[in-house]
Amino acid sequence: MDPILALAFGVVVPALVALAFVVVLRRPFARTARGGETDLPAPWAAGFGLAAAYGIGVGLLLGWPDLPPVDVTLVAPWAAGVAAFLGLIRDGRVRGAASGVLGLGLGVFMTGPIEDMTLRVGLIAGVTASMVALERGLARLSERLDPRGAALSQIVLVSGAALAVLFSDTASLAQATGGLAAGLGALFTLGLLWPRAAVLTRAAPAVAAILVTNLWGTTLFANGHPAVLAALTLAPLLVSFIPPLAASRRAILRIAVPAALIGIPIAAAGAFAGLRYFATEDASASEHATGPTDPTSPSAATPATPSGTPTTSGTPTTPGTSGYDPGYGY
């Protein structure tokens, strides 16, 4: 795709869509939201805005996903759409429980191709738990911090997730996840002028659904790593338990410190994912230098030999992995 077009579809359009939802869905709901005040966005508008921003970005970048979904890695736009409706639920605990039900459904759908039933049940539990942990973590951040600090923290989280997805050999989903970060960025920017626009408490289910789907999708069906998934899923919840984050009188500290703190586990996860990615690249280069090896063996993930001496060409196993047919006769 033309870089200008990719920037427009992956960043500008999602940002404008998120902005439009929050700005437009304002006055009709303002009086009921907070008696007398007329300058409030609908509390659930950000969830719909971010879900729409992500979905439209995916549609423009990758094509509109099938309905019913066929590809488990492309279910996020639909999951986000459903999750946006959970933002209509006022009670946080009920919203968390509903997110768990959505996570269960996502788990059942996403693990469909996995035949081992015991493994599948465990993975469904994992997806459900991730959804609950992430939704609760994001909601707690938004409830306890300066809204702009929470929004900036979410931008850091989503950007880290996009990087992790990229390092799992899935650039298309990384690009789409970047669209979510752009939508959040737009709301954060608007929040600098109009702080209530950055209140994302009820957007937590939509953001969580997108991240859970993309992170689990790339962990199960690409080269993502469970440790990266766990770090990104738990980071908001962990940071939300640090008490004095919202206490500073200086707005810059209230905004920047939570984002910096959440950035620590996310940076660690990103670095780990990057090291894995480049280690396999090195192993690949080594393979080309020294001859084919079996990439399914654990040694294939480590570059060359410690002494630097050329490795032997190894034993080819299947044509699919080494490129050579071991059964070739004549």
Added chain:
Amino acid sequence: MRLFRSTLTALALALPLAAPTLGLATSAHAAPYTIDNSHTSVLFKTTHLGVSPFWGRFNNVTGSFQYDAAKVDASKVQFEIDVNSVFTADKKRDDHLKSPDFFSAKQFPKITFESTSVKAGKAAGSLSVTGTLTVRGTKKTITVELAKTGEGKDPWGGERIGFEGSFVINRLDYGVSYMPEGLGKDVTIVVAVEGIKG
């Protein structure tokens, strides 16, 4: 006893004549062949940044076909391609091709083709094979013109036959939608199949 013998004789004579109406003719004439993976090539070609053609291949192809030169309509083809056997001489690129950006091999480990009709092709001895191609869970009907490239006995007593053909698909139709401009939407697929009789 004589009546019993004459009845048996009549049945023995009648059975071959009745066989076509019993549906036995097709299997009797269309010889079954098993695809010989070692001598079968499935290549694909796309463009890189609109600059140059780039070729890759799938190393594992399994399947079978039935072929009857005298009654082409009775022929059938089915094969499976192991997506994990994609090979472009660069492991990193092969890993990327297996990822959800392209074939999503963990969810969709096979590319399959199953014929729905076979007719005589435009050129003499060629076949026009129409069937369902399934890539990344998406089924589309395609038609492939296959030319017979050779036929004969091998040194080990087996009988072999070869076909070759090519067709073009728009990969976006199958959900393989990453970098459509940079890597081209149209993919040319060349299939050269060798089958062993029996």
